[in-house]
Amino acid sequence: MLFSFFKRKKGKQLHTIAFYNLENLFDTIDDPDTLDDDFTPNGHKKWSPRRYKKKVNKLAKTISEIGNGSAQTPPVLVGVAEVENKTVMDDLIASEPLQGIDYGYVHYDSPDERGIDTALIYHRGSFEVLHSEPIALLVYEMDGLRDTTRDILYVHGKLNGEEVHIFVNHWPSRRSGKEETGYKRVQAAKTIREFMASLEMKIPDPNYIVMGDFNDDPSSESIQTLMESTTLYNPMEKLHSPERGSANYRRSWSLFDQIMVSHNFFNYKKGTHSFAHANIFDDRFLTEWTGKYKGSPYRTYVGRKYLGGYSDHFPVYIQLKYNG
Known part of the structure; x- marks a missing residue:
């Protein structure tokens, strides 16, 4: 499958930016340093090379x-x-x-105890990486121990x-309860805001794209904490409903x-992108x-039961849309 149309004039098409939680994309090899035993051929989920x-x-x-x-x-x-x-990204x-x-990616191993991370896939002809780094998310349990979650x-x-x-x-899950874990996600929002503030001391009016499973x-x-005192716009607000x-x-x-995107994606200056x-x-x-x-995401497993979705x-x- 060759996508030669990436060579077309960049102002002639829309550019898609996506986020996707891949639901436990593990290889089949047991990592002794993480809790990945279920996702091995001998684990509870019988995670085989064929299924992978x-x-x-x-x-x-x-x-x-x-x-x-x-x-x-x-x-x-x-x-x-x-x-x-x-390995799984490759x-x-x-x-x-x-x-x-022609996709490349940016990935760092995070301290998550299950060994799951985030990454960014990018089309090399459309995007050039100038710098990347993991930002540590420092959140703690009520007993003072660090919750080793994703960077x-x-x-x-x-x-x-x-x-x-x-x-x-x-961001940290709700596994221990929505209210009980809410402070961790608020801290994640504050971590991004602090990082943005440091950027804005050096860069005037930066273009932000903030994505994820929050x-x-x-x-x-x-999310409201993240939106406060920032220039972000969240188009997802209008998409959420009881039916979808x-x-x-x-x-x-x-x-x-x-x-989410910063408000400067709503200008039409030449050489910039506008939110569509x-x-x-x-x-x-x-x-x-x-x-x-029916209508729900077709997942890979429900508990230990393999669905193959x-x-x-x-x-x-x-x-x-690129303003050429």
Whole structure:
């Protein structure tokens, strides 16, 4: 599959920027330093090379099609969560559905005890990485011990020549309760705001793209904390409804997966990008087709039961138009 149309004049099409929680993209090898035992051939989930390859191909197919209803090309940037290591990232971008796209990626190992990280996939012809680093998220349990959660991935680069500052997030989960863990996600928001403040001391009016699985909805305290005193706009607010979201838990929709942009993406100055629209990529092939969970994300596992689907999250995306 060769995407030669990436060579077309950049002002002639929309540019898709996506985020996708890949739901436990583990290789099959046991890492003695992380809690990945379930995702091995002898683990509870019987995670075999065949199942792994099938999942990689399904995820790659999805990535290649995000936003294709309105864009002429695959995504130029894709933030991902729940990837184990560089091996799975290499396998993902080398898989058949993505082979014809010149993708690279930025990834760092995080201190997460399960060994899952975030990463940013980018199209080399559209995006140039200038700098990247992991931002440590320092949150603590009530007993004072650090919760070794995912770092925040920061990437500074040029999208079609325009400088952008990207944050890829996978904030602490609600596993111990929404209210009990809320302070951790508020701290994540404050961590990004502090980092932005340091950037703004050196760079006037930076372009921000903040994406991730925030484990909170647009109206949650943590997201509102992130929006305070910043120049961010959250187009996902208008997408969340009782009938639609990016994940479904106990038949209730959430929109934990979001992409926010700074307000300077609403100008039309030559050589810049303008925000066009946002959406959830919930095409039928990504959903359960029948039964009581019809319409929900078609996931890889439910507990230990193997379904062979894609992910328990739908991707979300925005599209930008280049002002040539």
